[in-house]
Amino acid sequence: MESGDLKIAWARQYMPVLASIRKRFIEEKPFSGMTVGMALHVEAKTAVLVETLAAGGAGVHITGCNPLSTQDDVSAALNTRDRVHSYARRGASVEEYYAAIDRVLDARPAITIDDGMDLIYRIHTERQDVLDSVIGGCEETTTGIHRLRAMARDGALEFPVIAVNDTPMKHFFDNVHGTGESALASIMITTNVLIAGKRFVVAGYGYCGRGLARKARGLGARVIVTEVDPRRALEAHMDGFDVMTMNEAAALGDIFVTTTGNAGIITGQHFPKMKDGAILANAGHFNVEIDVAWLASHADSTVHRDGIDTYMLDGMAVHVLAEGRLVNLATPKGMGHPVEVMDLSFAVQALSAEFIAKHGRDLAPGVHDVPSAIDEEVARLKLAALGLSIDRLTPEQETYMNSWAIGT
Known part of the structure; x- marks a missing residue:
């Protein structure tokens, strides 16, 4: 097995939440006939997300979101997967970096998944020919969300984008x-x-x-x-x-x-x-x-x-x-966030992309929160993977919490 495949296999065994989602995606194929365009850090954990989307029927075109964050052996391994095309290369020049983004956009994605908003920025500036293909997108960084909200305030954002960065699961685990x-x-x-x-x-x-x-x-x-x-x-x-x-x-x-x-x-x-x-x-x-x-x-x-x-x-x-x-x-030996953390963040990404595939055409252009049900589902899947149980509200507790008439 090549080094990129070994890295992906190592990450995959510590990502049980994505494994659960991938199992359902294989059966339901929520992205059948769709192309997903991605600009993320191309490394082993990202590769597991790519595999999950491809298992759901997506054709995936991906490049890097930072000239120094790509692992070349992982990028090469992704190019051996069915329906997956990776254009990322570590150490790309600025010109090469944007040329790779353009190759992703040449595939005319229906869904964009961004880390820093470079795909969406490119679509709205240099590649407006792609706008009529895009149903919606996802963004998972604080920086990207700041830029997107500024676009939305200016009335410049032409399609709906899910703010994956802004969920409790992202803040409490990925960020912290x-x-x-x-x-x-x-x-x-x-x-x-x-x-x-x-x-x-x-x-x-x-x-x-x-x-x-x-x-x-x-x-x-x-x-x-x-x-x-x-x-x-x-x-x-x-x-x-x-x-x-x-x-x-x-x-x-x-x-x-x-x-x-x-x-x-x-x-x-x-x-x-x-x-x-x-x-x-x-x-x-x-x-x-x-x-x-x-x-x-x-x-x-x-x-x-x-x-x-x-x-x-x-x-x-x-x-x-x-x-x-x-x-x-x-850094030369930088590995990014711990695997278990990215299992949660990429699970939110995968389910948010599914939400766009199903409901994106009904959403207005702008920045939208991740549906709370998605964030809670990821937490429940992680608890199940850890073998942990939690309490549930009784009917009486739910009544009390939703009533203004019950006092002391």
């Missing part, structure tokens, strides 16, 4: 546990530095940021949080973390990780204040949070090695991991 563990794992395996005792700066205290902060504290780090939202900043303070501005944190931190999904978080005003040997990484989707261009233009010299770029500024070293791209996938 997945980002927290995988970002730290990639930082540790890339740098081989100790986390315990370090001043660990987390930019942003959304779901990803709070998960990363908690995991870093669990490893013994002294965690600092920077925020722009006063409520989240207060939450971080009440959770026991130091809260300050990035200007203040810049001089204190040993390791910095951005999780905001916004641009210009660590910039030229911060780098000169940092300690010699400061390590910088990004856990947001796009490489816009750390101003790497400023470092490159101001560095006395630069050393590139194994996922670490070292910039020398007046004799002081600043180390940037994975070119400022998504650290849990773009």
